[in-house]
Amino acid sequence: MKRMVYEFFGKLKIKNKILCFCLPFIVISDIIILSITAVMFRQLKNMVYDQTEQNITEKSNLLNSTFSNYDQATTKFLYYSDEVQEYLHTEQRVMDEDSFNSLISRISFNINSLLMNSQPSIMNVCLFNKYNEIYINNAIYVKTIEQTEKYASVLQNETSNMHGKLIVSQNPFHRNMITLSRNVYVPELERSNEKIGFLMLDISKNDLTNLLRPTERADAISIVLTDESKNILINASQMSDKQCADIIKDQKGKRYQVKHNILDYGNCEVIGIINEKVLFYDTNRSFWMELGLIFLAILITILAIYFTGNMIAGQLHAFMQKLNQTEEIDKNSYIHMHTQDEFKELSDSYNGLLSRIDTLIHTVYIKEILLKEAQMESLQAQMNPHFLYNTLDCINSLARQGESDKVNKTITSLASILRMSVKGQPFLTVEEDLKYIRQYIYIQKIRFQYKIIFLVEIPESIYQFYIPKLVIQPIIENAVIHGISKIKGTGMIAVEGWEDDNSIYLEVKDNGIGIPDSVIRKIDQIDAHDHIDFKTRDNHIGIFNIQQRIRLMYGNEYGLHIRQLLPAGSSVVVRLPKILTPKKRDDNIDDTDP
Incomplete structure (x- = not known):
């Protein structure tokens, strides 16, 4: 079976293979996406519906709390006020005018307190005592009193x-x-069943309507307050009372959902009418749009795979043909694709690889040439007749004076410097390089006596890092030959070092005549791959060589930074990367000291 499958796909072209391999995964992934979308749609609808129900419940709780406040306020007014209790137990018909006016004044004060402490505002207060005598806080006509008493008798039964x-x-x-x-x-x-009065409060609907009105999605949510007989007392919706009553009574249509919340007072209900068509309109529209986009994406993906397969097959054929024809790196070996897809990136990467190989060959060649050139230039500089004459003359003077120890140390230092210049690995630790620097300084002190003062201050924390050899010593030599030797007073050369997170810094400062600005600019402009003819540099050969070598090894962010000091002198700062493992030289030279 497996063999038959391989044989079947082996006969197909690459575009058909891509289509056959990708199509099942596309179908499966789209089915998964559709399933996830359906589940998310259902969850979203449930969440919207739950939030809507919660909104209705919150409105019910808020109205219940409002009625509870009225209940507590009226309880305090009726049972905890001596004046009200006196009014309820007093028969007004047998009272004289002064006593009656006094009682009415006191009961009015308590009613005014009730009105001030209740929200929304109470419009009318009617209070009956045990003798069915009425007190109304507002002035009304006799006919209205009769209507009020008749209405009160109905409510008292309820x-x-x-x-x-x-x-x-x-x-x-x-x-x-x-x-x-x-x-x-x-x-x-013991007398709790004995009735002594009756209270009626007329409350404005406006404040309660605002209390029940939905704060969001008012177009989809209608909230009403009904009494025990399902008569609508407050309508805080955009529909009429009749429409709301018909929906509450019918409750058969799938368009509306009715949620009942029974209050703690008077068997009233807060009824929420949810228009599901309006509530889920945006959700349903998003679902169908997403569903349509998914099917459109399936169709576009299948067409894209088919056309892409054709294009990939052609580009791959052209690419492989070019690779098979490449035998050496020249202008004909580079691949030029006239597209902006991955094959263009692949061809650019391939061309970049060819360029890097060519550059690497050139770089390795130049690096070896520069290293040998630096060794020869340094050896030539160290062994020039003037240097050797002065050093040997110092040795001769020391010998005549019987300074055999100094003669021995001077000769040893000179031999060590010459040997280091031409033999050994190309990298030394800062500690090892410092040893040769001190030997060179010792020779220069013998030569110039008290004309030069050397200061070396390099922290031991950077001793273990490796640096290319012949970096610091040629800079010191440049300071001696081109700076200190040309001034009349005492010269001073300081060698300092420090580090940061990624680099170490070695600085050589002197108070000589300074390096000319023209030379500083040329050294600063040296690029890693510039070709420099050192034979044309009659001065400062060593510094040009160092800058070229460091930038070739580590990049243009490393190398020398030179500035002039005031009132005289120069500062040369060498920035090198932190390296704890040296690069090995692939030869068998014996580096043992003689």
């Missing part, structure tokens, strides 16, 4: 089963108000 608890009713005379009513009983346990 509240008789609630035993002092508030009930909520629609005020038949004012459509913009609802009435909160409760019976008043003797505040004593």
